[in-house]
Amino acid sequence: xxxxxxxxxxxxxxxxxxxxxxxxxxxxxxxxxxALQHALARWPGSYYWSDEPDGRHLVLTRPLAxxxxxxxxxxxxxxxxxxxxxxxxxxxSGAVPYDPNPFDLFTGAYPFPPHVAQAWAAGLEFSLPLxxxxxxxxLGHYVTARSYDLDVSPPYFIPVPLVPSFIGTxxxxxxxxxxxxxxxxxxxxxxxxxxxxxxxxxxVLAFGLALSHPLPxxxxxxxxxxxxxxxxxGLGDSLxxxxxxxxxxxxxxxxxxxxxxxxxxxxxxxxxxxxLPIAQLDxxxxxxxxxxxxxxxxxxxxxxxxxxxxxxxxxxxxxGFLVLALSRGRLAHPPVLDVHRPLPPGRxxxxxxxxxxxxxxxxxxxxxx
Numbered sequence: 001x002x003x004x005x006x007x008x009x010x011x012x013x014x015x016x017x018x019x020x021x022x023x024x025x026x027x028x029x030x031x032x033x034x035a036l037q038h039a040l041a042r043w044p045g046s047y048y049w050s051d052e053p054d055g056r057h058l059v060l061t062r063p064l065a066x067x068x069x070x071x072x073x074x075x076x077x078x079x080x081x082x083x084x085x086x087x088x089x090x091x092x093s094g095a096v097p098y099d100p101n102p103f104d105l106f107t108g109a110y111p112f113p114p115h116v117a118q119a120w121a122a123g124l125e126f127s128l129p130l131x132x133x134x135x136x137x138x139l140g141h142y143v144t145a146r147s148y149d150l151d152v153s154p155p156y157f158i159p160v161p162l163v164p165s166f167i168g169t170x171x172x173x174x175x176x177x178x179x180x181x182x183x184x185x186x187x188x189x190x191x192x193x194x195x196x197x198x199x200x201x202x203x204v205l206a207f208g209l210a211l212s213h214p215l216p217x218x219x220x221x222x223x224x225x226x227x228x229x230x231x232x233x234g235l236g237d238s239l240x241x242x243x244x245x246x247x248x249x250x251x252x253x254x255x256x257x258x259x260x261x262x263x264x265x266x267x268x269x270x271x272x273x274x275x276l277p278i279a280q281l282d283x284x285x286x287x288x289x290x291x292x293x294x295x296x297x298x299x300x301x302x303x304x305x306x307x308x309x310x311x312x313x314x315x316x317x318x319x320g321f322l323v324l325a326l327s328r329g330r331l332a333h334p335p336v337l338d339v340h341r342p343l344p345p346g347r348x349x350x351x352x353x354x355x356x357x358x359x360x361x362x363x364x365x366x367x368x369x
Contacts, residue, residue, distance in 0.1 A: 003043075006036045008055070013337060017151035017178045018045070020337065021060040030056040046149050048184070050341055059181060059341075063149040071154070080159035082131055084168035089126025091162065092228065092259045095119035126259040127168070129204045131157075133267035134172045137197030137274075141174050144192040148185050151178040166228065171270060179334075182341040183289040190285030191354050194271050198357055201267025202240070208261025209244055214252040221368070222253045226262055234368030235265055236313075238272065239360040272361040273319065275354060278302050279327035280334070283358060288333040289343060290351040299331040312365045 003023065004010075010023035029036040032049075040047060043060060050057040090096035096119050138155035145152035158170040180186050215225070224235035224245065235257065237245070249255055257265065277287040278299045288295045303320060310317035324331070 003036075003039055003058075003060075006033075006039065007058075015178060016064075017066075018064055018149050019062040020181050021058075021062070022338070023058045023060060024054060025056045025058055027055065046147060050182075050184075051344070052342060057341075061149040061181070067151070069154055074154045074156065077157040077159060078131075078155075081157035081169050081172075082127055084159040084161065085127035085130055086120055086123035086168070088123070088162055088166060088168035089130075089259050089263075090119045090123030091166075092126055092226065092262060093122040094227070095122040122259075126263050129208075129260060129263040130167070130169075130266055133197055133201050133204065133263065134169070134270070136200040137193040137270065138172050138174050140192035140194075140196030141189055144189045145174075145176060148181070148189070150176060150180065150185070150189070152176050167266060180336045182336050182338045183292065183343050184341070184347060186285050186336055187289035187343065187347050187351060190282045190289065191350055194275050194282050194354065194357055197267060198271050198361070201264050201271065203264075204267060205241065205261060205264025206244055206248075208258050208264045209241075209248050209255070211258040212261050213256045213258075214249050215254040215256055216252075224255055224257050224261075224265065226257050231369070235262070236363040236366045236368070238268055238363045240268055241265060241363075268361045269363065269366055272358060272363060275358040275361070276302055276306070276323075277358075278306075278323055279331050281323065283354070284333055286351055286354045290348060292333075292339055296332045299333075303331055309364055313367060315366065 006026055006029045008024045008026050010021055013020040013022070025036070032040075040058075043062075045060065045062040047058055047060040050059055087096065134157070135155065142152055142154065153175040155172045155174055157172045160168065160170050162168060176189070180189070221232065221234050223237055224241065226233045226235055235241075245255060274281055275283040275286075277283040277295075284295070284299060287298055291298070303323070306316050306320040306323075310320065
């Protein structure tokens, strides 16, 4: 497809998965003339406009051959995660006793009740909404990346036994197997997951709290309480959970959370963790896209904050060092192809929305046992 008649200058950047063309549009066609629109309709890929100091640019992407995905692996991990989270849900609902030995599940020594089908059905009240939230989050990333013709993997789910993760999963992730063209792409891909996941998690949390039971008090514990076998864990409040709890129950000192409500709470927790502006978490992508020069300093400050918060909940230590390990000891963000291309004004509003989501989902002390 030849667009040269509409352009003043252009450069083509060949990448393994695609070709990126940065084109300065002729002033006669900078407002998307009918002739240019007709030509772009036949472009074999994606494109968008960029207003820059020297004029209007078109950023065009021509995808090359796509790699074959290991769909059997993705499906196996998804099904395994559904099984482990359903088992966790059955424990939370009281249908299956809690066994802290993870090997009992494989040796046949796990204390399953006689009516296994009923127990698994009870567990689905937790696993289905939780997996749906995780899937929505990752599909937000995946669909946005594919809309830019980026080489991205389908979601990898991470199933784990009830020890060390008592919810049956460590979440899910996708792999971006290419460099992004500019900060607009980085922001869009980074923010899509938390926004979509949050939108799905809010009604799950609201309906789950509506099914929960108010308590006059539970010893010294108050707020959101989750039964785990014979033990009770306290769930920390974010602004979202606090608002919904008071909207539904008023000033009741304690609420025993239904498993559906716990799935929604986990959805908020996952959103908050991913929006931490550190390294290559979603929040790190968004911060680098909005303020690339400030990224490393802000990331370091938040990593220190996470370690300090570990004094009140040890899980913060685990998360802080896990992020550091996955980023190979670097809190800095890898560059995009053109870091100097300006971020569209509307995208800065999206970055503020992401900051608001982080504020309303932030839970300083997530668990109290």
